[in-house]
Structures are given as C-alpha cells and as structure tokens.
Amino acid sequence: MDPQNRSGVTRRGLLKGAGLAAATGALMRAGEALAREAADANVRVQGPGPEKLTLQVNGQARELLAEPRETLLDALRLPLDLTGAKPVCDRGACGACTVWLDGEPVYACTLLALECEGRAITTVEGLGTPSSMHPVQDAFVKDDGMQCGFCTPGMVMSCAWAVKTHGKGLTEEQARAATAGNLCRCGTYPHVLKAALRAAKGA
C-alpha cells in the first residue's frame, strides 16, 4: 500500500514541521478546511484533536487516543508504554525505532499511527522477554551485540527479520544489508553481525 495515497495527512512533517501549525488557531482553521474538502471527496477525516485508534501490537488489539500527527513511534512509546523502539534521529536515518509492520521492518518515526490501523505491528518486546528471549535476542546477549544499548532494539528487529527471511543460509552480506539502515554510535557492528549469523545457524 502506498501510504501517500491512503489519507490526506500522511507525514507529520506536513503539520508539525512545515509551519502550517504555527498556532493552534491556524491549525484549527487548516483542520476545518481539510474537513470541508474531505466531506466533498467523501474521505474519512481525523483530527486535529486526539482520536481513538486501535492498533494490533504484538498480537493484541490496543486502543489508544492519538492526534493524527502522532507517529507510530510516539504512539507505541507514550500511550502504550512500549519503549523498546527508541527516538534518536527523528527522521528515518538511524533505525533505532525499527519495528515490523505486517512482518516487514519499518522506521516507526516516519509512519503515522493512524496509517497503521489494521496492520500487524511487532515491536522488540513482542519478540521475547528477558526470561524468554527470541533466538536473535539471545545471540545479541551471547555475542555482546550492544554497548549503551540504545540502538539495540532496532538492530534486533532488523537482524530478526534477516534471520526470518533468509533462515540458516543467512550470509554475512545479507546480514550487513539488513542492518544497513541501523546506525550505532558505540560501534557494535562486528558483534551485531556475529549475533545475527549465530542466530541464523540455529534457525
């Protein structure tokens, strides 16, 4: 699905960053205008205030209140208190917020929560817990695929996707490609790579 065509308001940049929302009054006016346009075009309108959303997170239906400009990342972290995915670059550059959407890795900071309704969201918490870790999480621990750990949940999601996708045959090149969108400031890459390959062996 092309998110650009799904709703009138897609990237929060439109409202949050582009200066449209210089003041709430202006925001309300913009919202009313959008609503009128949408009514003509028979499109569902949301916002600008908080609205009830239902997200399918880690196999559970989770209800929350979110403004249309709420990113998936903020929706996961704040109302749902799933803080594994991390805010770092705020613009789809570092991958610390990586989650799966219908099984594919995405940057949660560049998706709107409302775009993700009805889709299966998997976060790092959904893969495993400290007492019952996913094999990739276990490999990250064994190979010390972390230092400060702030990028680790994103790295885990990308590596787990690589293992899920390529299985036992995962090559170093494929593991590198799968994590090419995940930055790590501490420089744990060699350990991450080792962990991904270790986990694949057991897949």
Place this chain on the structure above:
Amino acid sequence: MPSVTYKAGGEGLERELTVEIHEQDATPWGADAVLRLVGGEHPRPDGPAKATGAARYTYDVARPRLAYAGSLLCPYAHARLKDIDEAGARAVPGVLDVRVNRGEYRHAGQAVAVVCAENEHALGDGLRALKATYEVLPAAVTVEDALKPGAAEVEPGKGNREVDARRGRQGDPGAFAKAFEASAVQVEAEFRTQIQTHSAFEPHGSLSDPGSGGEAVVFASTQATSAFQGLGRNLGLDGPARVIADHVGGGFGAKFGPMSGDQAAAEFARKLQRPVKYMCTRREEHLVGGNRPDSIQRLKLGGTKDGEITAFGGVSDGTAGNGTGGAGAANTIVYRLGAQDMEQGAVRTFTARGAAFRAPGHPQGSFALEGMLDLYAAKAGLDPLEVRRKNDRHPLRALQWQIGAEKLGWSTWRKTKPGAGKGPVKRGVGCAAARWGNPGGGKWNVEVAIARDASVTVRNAAQDIGTGTKSVLQIVVAEELGCDLARVNVTIADTRFPPGPGSGGSTTAPSLAPAAREAGLRAREQLEGLLAVEWSTEPSKVRLEKGLFRGPGGKKASFEEACGLIGEQGLSVTGQRRDNWKSADGLGETAGCQFAQVAVDVETGVVRVERVVAVHDCGRVINALSARNQVNGGVIQGISYALFEERRLDRAQGDMVNPTLDTYRITGMADCPTIDVVLTSVVSGFNNMGVMGLGEPATVPTAAAVAGAVFHATGAQVRELPMTPDRVLAALARRPS
C-alpha cells in the same frame, strides 16, 4: 601496612614488585594468578534487558502527570532578542509555563526560551508560537575568522586567542630551533582536524520528579549520577536529589552534568509540583550536546637519516567554542621527539562549548604527529613502522608493533609502491600508536550483600554508560565469592548506594573493580567464618577451592550451602578503593597501536577501510568479550572521525547546517571493516587486580593509521579530516607527478 611481593606485568614483561598495601585491601592478583572468571568472555548482565527493550533509559521513564519541556534555540551565532510572543505561547492549549532567557546569545543553539507543556505536541506548538525575532550581531565562528584583525570578540577586549592553560607551551624554543636547523631531514606541514559532535544516541536529558509528598527523584542520562544531585536545589529540596540512571544511552565524555534544560525542567517541576522531562532534540544535541574541538596544526619535525627524531615543534590552534578549555592537540606525547617547542592556542569563537570527548586532544594530536612521522619516513626513505619503533619508549608497545605488523602482513604490504597496480583502486597500509595511563582512584565504596537464598547484590552509585561496568563488578565479586555469575545482581546508578565515580578518563573499571574485589573478599571471609562455627574449626582452616568451601576432615560446602548459614537479615560488607600503589616498571601507562589497510579509488576519491588490526593493553583484562567490544567501538568511531564526521556551520550566521544523522554522517554497517582485536594483558600494578581502562585509547590512533594507509596507497597525504572524496582528490591533484 603489610608489604607484599608479587609478580606483575605479563606478556614476557614480568616484573617482581613489592608494595605496601592497606590492611583491609586484598593481596594483589599477580600475573601468575589462576582465576576462574576474570579474563574470560562473559555476556553482560543487563544484556537481556537491552536486547528485549525491557531496559528503561531516562528517555523511557514514564510518570503519572508527566509534563514535557523543551527549548527554543537561537539560530544565530551572536544575537539579541528583538521580540518574542510569550503570551502567544502561553495561550497555546496544553502549554503550562514559559520562561524567556533575555540577553545576548553567543552561540547558535543557546536556549532563548524554555516551554513546559502537557505533551510533546503541545510543547512543539508552544515553541513555534514564540515567533522570536532577533537583532543579529557580528560573529566569527571559525578559528580563521576569529583570528582575523577586527574580528568580533567573544569576550570584548580580551582578543579571541589564548594559549591553552593546560597544554599551553612546551619545550625550549632555542634548543628546538638549533636542533631543527642541524637535522639532516626536515619536514614541515599543516594538518587540520574537524569538529566532531558526541552524538550519543540517547540525547542529554533528565526527568525531575518533585515527589509531591513522597520522595523526590531525578532520572538522568548521565556519566555521573553524583553530578545531578545538585538539581535538588532547582527542585526546591533541602539537600541533594536522589539520582537514578539505570541505563544510559551513551556519553563519550559530554554527559558530566546538568545542562540548562535540565535545570529548567527541575524548576518547572518545583513550580508545577509535577514531574517534568527534558530531552534534547537531535538538532540540539548536535548544537550544544558537546563536541571535540578542531585544530590547525602547523608542525616541523627534524630527524637523522636513519630515523631518530631530533626536533619537533609548531603551533596548534583550535576552538572549544566560546570557552578555551580543551582546545589543545595532544601531539607530543607518544614518541621521543628530541628538542621540542610546541604552542597550543585556544581560539574563542561564537559557537557552543566543546566538551571532553573520548580521549580529549588525542585523536587530533595523533593525526598530525603520526602524519609528520609518515612524511619524515617518506622523505628519509625509511619504513614508517621502523621510524615509530625507533622513537618509541614503551616496552609493551614494542611487542604490540610486532604482533600487529605480523597479523596485517606489514612487510609484504609495504613492498607495494604507492599508486601501483592496474585500475583506479589503490591499496595501502598505515599504523599509529595510542597512549593512555590514568589508573583511576578515589575513595569509592562498593557494597556486597548476600541473602540466605544465595542471591548476591552489588551496589554502587556509579553508572554504566555502555562500557560494561555492571559486568566488571559482577565478574570480580563472583570470582571472589566462588559463585556462579548468575548469582550476582548488580544494582548500580542510584545515589542512594555508596558513592561512585563519574565514567570518564577510562577510569571507571580501575576505580571501582578493586573496591568490588575487596568487598567480595570480605564477604567470602564472613561465609568462611560461618562455616568455621558450623564445623567447629578456625576460620583460617576454611578455604574456597574450585568452587567449594573446604574444611578439616573432608568437610565441604557449596556457595549455596554456606549462604544457608546466613541470618535472616542477610550479610552486607563494603569494600573501599584504596590508594594507588606503584606501577610495574615501565607499565604505568597503557600502550596500544593500530594498523589499517585501505582501498582508495583515485578516480572518485572514496576511501574504504578494509581491515584494522588493533592491539591494546588495559592492564589485566576482566571481561575479554566486552573489552573487545570497546576496542571495536573505538576503531569504528575512529573511522567515523577519519572519513565522515564533521560539524559544518553556516560561516556567516553560525548555525549548524548538518544537525541530523543523515547529514552528519557516522560509520554504518556498510563502512565497517574487518577488525582484529588483540588484547595484551599485563598486570599494571597500581591496585589489587592490575586493571586499567580501555575506552579512550582504542579510538586514538585509528584516523592516523587510516591516513597513513591512504598516503601509502596513493602517494598523496591527506592532511585534513575527515578524508572526504573532495579532500582526497585535492590531495591527489597536489601530488608531485
């Protein structure tokens, strides 16, 4: 004080050492000590929490009624506020409070106003509603502009340049001039290094909770929990605040105390009587979250025809922003350099202050110094490694050079002439050295508590910023107690616990581990005492051997059985970090060296690092797994410094033009070479384990080794960091044909 003689050193450099030790201190583990856990490879205890997202960082802490604060950042290097719509911001739904900092702003990123709001959306709306306008004032944001006649002065009347107070001036100008004139081989060159931002992934920030009747607490993303206790004043407490930093998303030297935003948040929290969180934005982090000062180093080196350096001198200028501390380049400290005359200038600019950054001064000094050695070797027709070995003075590094050269195949590689081979991709190798040597210290206490169910808890206020401090404490205590690692819970980073050091200077391990060892040992003695009573014998007749306590008559007990004798209330002992002893001869500073192999595309100017061999010493290795991780990380950050990272400012207005992680490039997985890490483990002396630190030296020589390799590959020396394609192509164009 008891006197102890033991074998220190290692790696063929064993030395007998006699030290006077505190009567409570543990007798030193010598180079020949047989240890069960120390030195092995052990996953860190907080690994599962970090790998599953269960680890809560300051950014993740939620509290009922939490409010959010953030700043409007001045977009100019030097300006005064003309107008600001404070009332407009206050009228935004969800905005709780606004504070305007009126006055003159002396760097881009300075907080013009701070807003506190119900949620992050309202915070953003409030900040935008401020619509500040400015009167822009004259400024200079680069070293060169600040040194121009008539440049705007950061501190009016004082001039912008000062000679760095710490590293200031060294040597003897007369002796240097004479030695340089007399030297058979002379080289002169200018090297430039860039400003690098720390860019920790968890930004600076904190959450101040006034407690509303209960206990006030501050959560902070910090390298020093103790440094945030002072926020108690901002929070309106009578004394220091309790500070917690369970997990910290990186620091690299810039997180040693509260920033203005943290103070503002605590003050909002006091006023509103609700918890307030302040986390820097990524742009703010780049602008004001700390940076490594840049440098322009104009250097001269003289030497003999056979590789002995006889003279080294020059002038370095760098900017640490609108302050002067830490602008020097540590370019004289590794090798014997003969007669010296070095001046380190600190140039004030209208930019945010620099901060200690992983080996402050060293990577910039190393890049220039090693570059001078490469130039000298090239001019004298000598092997660059031989020049280094000839002027090196560290006995361990002599071995490290050999290990690294063999692993990389140095002598074979150096037979390749620069620019040799078909095609545009040329390959070469380079090398450089690291030096460090802070053995730590401080009267820190580590508490070890054991419960009857054999669970062990280690407590200290120090934080683990990702270096593996928790792991170090766990291993050392488990070693002394003879128990499984899993029995030992490390609960640190809370100022309710015994005080601990800030994580800096690569001193956390050597400052805390010896105290943990003493605590572990004393706790074990208590267990032995309980067993002695149980077995009706003398405590001295009970001893721990291969994981079992043994007594006379074949009596034995496991750790768990021994713990069963502990009373209801459990057992708790505290070990202290005693004063440093003397070091083993010649091993008082840690040694390291790195070799890099690169591929340079001479048509595009793109440099790829293909392989790095990193040989490092950190005294006794405690956890070989996390130590290797530290070295890998140091190398990777060094590659980042060598090839990618650079804070770029708008030269007229002073704002940063690349304050994002897509425009401020750091090393990614695809840039990451094969890295061989070799740890040479020696007992340094100094403390009961012979442990030293490792975080900083591992990042010092990388950029210099990479630059040496580019020089070897192409015959063109790139004297400016980062070695981006344009700079590589420019150096190639200047290369004599």
